[in-house]
Amino acid sequence: MSLFERSGLVRLNPAQGGVRGMRIMATGMLVAMAALFLIANSLDELYPALGFVKAFAEAAMVGGLADWFAVTALFRHPLGLPIPHTAIIPRNKDRIGEALAAFLRDNFLTPSVVARRMRKLDVAAGIGRFLASPPAEGRLREGGSRLVANLLESLDQEKLGGMVKGAVASRMRAMEVSPLLGQSLEAAITDDRHVPILDGIITWAGRTLDANEDMIRAMVHQRAGLVMRLAGLDEKLADGIIDGLRRLTIDMAVDEHHPLRAKAEEGLAALATSMQNDPDMRRKVEEWKNEIIANKAVTDWADGLWENARAGLLKAARDPDATMAGKFGEAIRQLGETLQQDARLKTAVNQFARRAAVGFVASYGKGIVTLVSDTIRSWDTGTVTGRLENAVGRDLQYIRINGTLVGGLVGLLIHSIELLV
Structure with missing residues (x-):
């Protein structure tokens, strides 16, 4: 492992893709400013105009190093040194999980919030549009058909039939x-x-x-x-x-x-x-x-009824186009149009969807919040650091690049004012 990797200036991780490239670019700019400063510092007595270059490179190094320290301190100790108030995210992992869970609870998983947001959604119209004009093809349709067919074929025919007939009886x-x-x-x-x-x-x-x-x-x-x-x-x-x-x-x-x-x-x-x-x-x-x-005759009738139903479901699942082209498809499309046009039915469906969502949140919202908090708490610090760094790493490296450039411009401005005064 190189010095740059150990220090946090560069962490080469092939899985990070664009993040790694941006980190190399930011570090490369910092190294370039250091080289530029050394060159300008050695020649500024011969060429006074290089003072501007020297001032720019010097301030750029300061800005780049300051932003590198700030970015690195979020995820780890810079240069591996246990400097106070560094490695902020690993040290506050549990608090971050609790804050995220609280954010979910207060903004998404509160019954009043869900009810208020569900009032703005026309679930019935959305379902109606989908049923009235189902996609001719697509992953949702193909995946759903394949899932139903595989499920029906994988289940034990005798056991499933027995369960259905037993439940009916x-x-x-x-x-x-x-x-x-x-x-x-x-x-x-x-x-x-x-x-x-x-x-x-x-x-x-x-x-x-x-x-x-x-x-x-x-x-x-x-x-x-x-x-x-x-x-x-x-x-x-x-x-x-x-x-x-x-x-x-x-x-x-x-x-x-x-x-x-x-x-x-x-x-x-x-x-x-x-x-x-x-x-x-x-x-x-x-x-x-x-x-x-x-009576055996009734049992035989139930057997035939189940077999016909199962065969019909399999046929529909294997060939959804043919099914949607027949009377069943026409009924589905008619239902979709009714959902869009019938105000009373639309109101009833939207009320049901809203009550179902509010009921789900009321029953399971606290459990979801606890699950999020406990999951983050159970992660090791390396997992948390890696996931957050991959999520915002590119923007953080842009901060380093901008810090280098802005620092250089500020140094150039200060040098100019110093000459004028």
């Missing part, structure tokens, strides 16, 4: 469906949306009667007595039963005010009330629900 078991079904049925009856259901049931009953006419006749024949069969009355009885049932279904289908339809509606209304208020009925509905969830 657990959610369904935890949700009591009886009151919900009762409310839905009650709302349907109120809006007469149950009428097509009754019509469908009546039509189904008529078709079932026609399809099973032979079975009804056989049942009547088997249960009729010997005398009725010998007299042929069983056929007439069967005809009467079938005709009566057929006429009943036709009358119910034609007459909306048929007494049996009214009874059916009363039964549906009672069922809706029972599913909402009767504990026994609610318990039975829950038992039926759990049996349906445990």
